[in-house]
Amino acid sequence: MASVPVLSKSEATQKMMALTHDNQKNYLAMYSSWLGGIVKSPAFMWVPIDDHLVHRGDGVFEAFKVLNGNYFLLKEHLDRLERSSKAIQMELPMDRNSLVDVIKQVYAAAGPKDVLFRLYVSRGPGGFSTNPYECVASQIYIVATRYQPVVTEKYEKGVRVGRSDVPIKDGWMAKVKSCNYLPNVMMKKEAVDKGFDFTVSFTQEGLLGEGSTENIALVSEDDELLFPSFDHTLQGTTLKRLELLAAELVKSGELVAVREASISMQDIENAKEMMLIGTTLDVLPVVEFAGKAVGAGVVGPVARRCLDLLRKNIASS
Template sequence: MSVALLTAEQARAKLADKNYPAQQTYLAMYSTWWDGIVTEPGMMVVPIDDHLVHRGDGVFEAIKVVNGRVFLFEEHLRRLENSAKLIGISLPMSLDKMKSIIAETVTAVGVKDALLRLYVSRGPGGFTTNPYDSVSSQMYLVVTTLKLLPSEKYQQGVSIGKSSVPPKDPTLARIKSCNYLPNVLMKKESVDRGIDFTINVDEQGNFLEGSTENIVILDQDGFLVRPPLHQILKGTTMIRTFELAEKLVKSGKISGIQERNFTEADVKSAKEVMMIGTTLDVLPVTVYEGSKIGSGSQGPVAKELNELLREDMKNAVLI
């Protein structure tokens, strides 16, 4: 026989020996399937017949820990709970227990800054599309190093373009599911094009969202505008940024806050365009399809919103 028939011990040894650069950022993993924590990257695995793997049948959140504080902890967990509910998955534990396990897993690796990748799956039990084949829902938590963008990106801004990938149906767009094929194709598209992000657009030409980040604009009248939430993922960082933006309304630095459709023409004429996300915070956009946006560098509103957001992180939940 040319292909080795491995014993369980041999398979475990091979898993431990597997290594590639990205694994250097994998710090720990908790799994309900084991009810324990591992710190060996090669052992950070899930059952192949978990619906998460072969159907993308699960939900997830990416949560940031900065200086030992979990930013928007409650908001992320509530969105996870809501996403799971919308596709009929029961959480394998209460949110309070989930918080406790997250804290223990982060503490186990002794880091102050991290990105938490939290998944709730339908669970293992078969390879069909029948969700009732799964034995029970599972939770997988992976703690990774937090990789921040260089400061130059915030000063010089980033480039965006229009995506050719069709947007998700509004019902699915509002669920943070693990079926992220359109998002993957959008990221591939931006890398292939040599730009930072692409934004998908609906049939009416309205801009929606990026691969994993929200787009907002400061229009010519000074209004901070986000797309309607019924057709995009309700970004936790974007929502918090808009709450903080009320300070700019009160000080007269912006005219107000709006939730409405905007098109390519609005993006091109905007005073400022911003991408907002968990790992991005508030990132200025200075080029759209090769054309300069605004001043061509970080605008005053993007700068102040980013400062407000980072100051807000200092008051987040302490692990």
């Protein structure tokens, strides 16, 4: 093997600028509290290797979207960020008003009107052990990428979902949106490997959980819109908004109720409809679960109505 060069600062910078991949065309801007500014070149969208976010997954995050200048559910996402940060006993490095101001500046620097944000709060750089007290200070990294909605065909024809073999997150970890996402990664890998669009987890008791980054809900045989208990799933901001909006369907008689429930495989087999809910998905109909048709095997009326209600709410936010 040839000797490995020891790079100078200028040589390393040149190589960083030269190394690219296709997805980078969608990376618009990044704020780093460690750098103290915003960068637009993907070559400089980096995190220190000794930041505990990198080698321990020690941090929390949120993903939210801005469509045509509308910051959808920003307050709710930042509320959850604060809850997650508190749960792992990590202080945010700036107050809410300052954080919102930085987010808006990143949006302005990004350019396009439709942007997907990912906001990471790390324990910070300072060493390579598990000891959080060696970190200099917590950091914030805010990344703006081009918003890429799900293709229209998926909403018209629905998606296929499988049952995951990856163990569900237990206890308080299920309620924290941490940067330790290995189970979620394995669920997505599993879905791709098995030819599903998504997989969803189940508890040890056989109750429905959640997708790798999505909540899931179903329309029962009694015309109730049910979603799994937040005792073992992350409280999705989009799902909580849909819960409020779907009250209109109860008033109109299209649904009997909207509520949390313990959902078994039998409930899934008897369901009239099923849908995935999330920041990037909005409401995505499920027409097949574990190789069997959900209901009639086509996109149902409640899923269509929920998608319409949510998108109207997004547009008016």
